[in-house]
Amino acid sequence: MPWPSRLKGKALTELHQAHAIRAVSRPGAGHSMYRSQRAGGASYLTPNKCQHLPPYKTAQPKKVDSFHALVFSETVFRAPITTIRVNMLNSTSPTSRARVTMNDVAELARVSKASVSRFIGEDRQLLSDAIALRIEQAIETLGYRPNQMARGLKRGRTRLIGMLVADIRNPYSVAVMHGVETACRLHGYSLVVCNTDRNDEQERVHLAALRSYNVEGLIVNTLGHHLDELRQLHEELPMVLVDRKVEQLQSDLVGLNNADAVRQAIDHLDERGYRDIVLISEQQDGTSSRLERVSAFKHLIAQREHLRGHVLETGDQLGAQLQAFLTAPGPGPKALFTGNGVATLTCTRLLRELGWPLFDDIGLIALDELDWYPLVGSGITALAQPTYDIGVTAFECLLNRLRGDIEPPRLLDFQAQLIIRGSTQPRQ
Numbered sequence: 001m002p003w004p005s006r007l008k009g010k011a012l013t014e015l016h017q018a019h020a021i022r023a024v025s026r027p028g029a030g031h032s033m034y035r036s037q038r039a040g041g042a043s044y045l046t047p048n049k050c051q052h053l054p055p056y057k058t059a060q061p062k063k064v065d066s067f068h069a070l071v072f073s074e075t076v077f078r079a080p081i082t083t084i085r086v087n088m089l090n091s092t093s094p095t096s097r098a099r100v101t102m103n104d105v106a107e108l109a110r111v112s113k114a115s116v117s118r119f120i121g122e123d124r125q126l127l128s129d130a131i132a133l134r135i136e137q138a139i140e141t142l143g144y145r146p147n148q149m150a151r152g153l154k155r156g157r158t159r160l161i162g163m164l165v166a167d168i169r170n171p172y173s174v175a176v177m178h179g180v181e182t183a184c185r186l187h188g189y190s191l192v193v194c195n196t197d198r199n200d201e202q203e204r205v206h207l208a209a210l211r212s213y214n215v216e217g218l219i220v221n222t223l224g225h226h227l228d229e230l231r232q233l234h235e236e237l238p239m240v241l242v243d244r245k246v247e248q249l250q251s252d253l254v255g256l257n258n259a260d261a262v263r264q265a266i267d268h269l270d271e272r273g274y275r276d277i278v279l280i281s282e283q284q285d286g287t288s289s290r291l292e293r294v295s296a297f298k299h300l301i302a303q304r305e306h307l308r309g310h311v312l313e314t315g316d317q318l319g320a321q322l323q324a325f326l327t328a329p330g331p332g333p334k335a336l337f338t339g340n341g342v343a344t345l346t347c348t349r350l351l352r353e354l355g356w357p358l359f360d361d362i363g364l365i366a367l368d369e370l371d372w373y374p375l376v377g378s379g380i381t382a383l384a385q386p387t388y389d390i391g392v393t394a395f396e397c398l399l400n401r402l403r404g405d406i407e408p409p410r411l412l413d414f415q416a417q418l419i420i421r422g423s424t425q426p427r428q
Helices: 014-025 102-109 113-120 129-142 148-155 171-186 200-212 227-236 258-271 288-303 318-327 341-353 387-402
Strands: 008-012 034-039 042-047 068-071 082-085 160-165 190-195 217-221 239-242 252-256 276-281 308-313 334-338 362-367 381-384 411-414 417-419
Touching: 102 113, 102 129, 113 129, 160 171, 160 200, 171 190, 171 217, 171 341, 171 387, 190 200, 200 227, 217 387, 227 239, 239 387, 252 258, 252 387, 258 288, 258 334, 258 362, 258 381, 276 288, 276 318, 276 341, 288 308, 308 318, 318 334, 318 341, 334 341, 341 362, 387 411
Parallel strands: 008 082, 160 190, 160 217, 217 239, 239 252, 252 411, 276 308, 276 334, 334 362, 362 381
Antiparallel strands: 034 042, 068 082, 381 417
């Protein structure tokens, strides 16, 4: 059968690249090895030897551009030649080079593979300075990058810490996460963050995923509605809770002293002459920190007969409720106390929409300190949470458990810091 003088068909997609490479590199029926020839910037393949046709006789394969190669099927003389698009990488491309292995490093450094393993592991101090220097130079020369996941699985340690958050858009969650990640990095760990978006099913899915990643420990900032899964995971690895209690879970808890933060807010408003105060909280969904703040607020208001208190929640009715509160007669100057950054943003927008001059006729104090607070009106008075320190401490608690700490679960409460601005001007 004559060698085809024209190629049939158009270039195929790169989906077939793996098959093409196998077909080119493997001798098949009716032909042996192929070699690549290059001329005038173009590449093509020619048969080295053929039982049915003398080499380079009859018709030569068609020359193709530098992104094409001819691929011969195993029935090359009974089927047409197929053209497939293949990325012809130059020799300097990283993907065209073989992956550098630990054996390569050992050979270049003239040491054993075990010595290289010690150098990149936790036993570097066992090596002499001379050997360590040769290994370091070999790694730099070859550009060796150890496979940390493979090393972790081999040793039973992945150096991964999981963090489950309820809402990654919440500024509090982001700030705490920053502290956790920084502490992880300082101790040689990497952080895997999963956002449940306040969805119970998503929380279940993420817990299963974190288990499959073989995380060494878990930091939890969710409602913990999947208690059975959390308990089972807690039996396998240490766990620390942030901001939110899960009563049935015996774990360390790191967060804010909510009762003290609410007391500071009420004391400040009382001293400034505010007598009619409303606490605005996000909708109650079982979050322990929200429940604690509402409970502390009601308790403190009940102790002070000259104050009147109300509790409202964010939602569709909040605008009308705020308008009713602001226009109703009361025992004295009015103030809003927002329970977190999300509630503060909601209330600030509503005050503008309702036409109330910010902080002229009404006071505002916010729990949480966000970057934009000083920019609104004369500035929003805030109770700043040490979110970064909360994140760092959460990781340190987890690290202590990883190192064998078996003390009873701890409750680590941080104090809020009062930052006074123009939103709580003194009232007569």
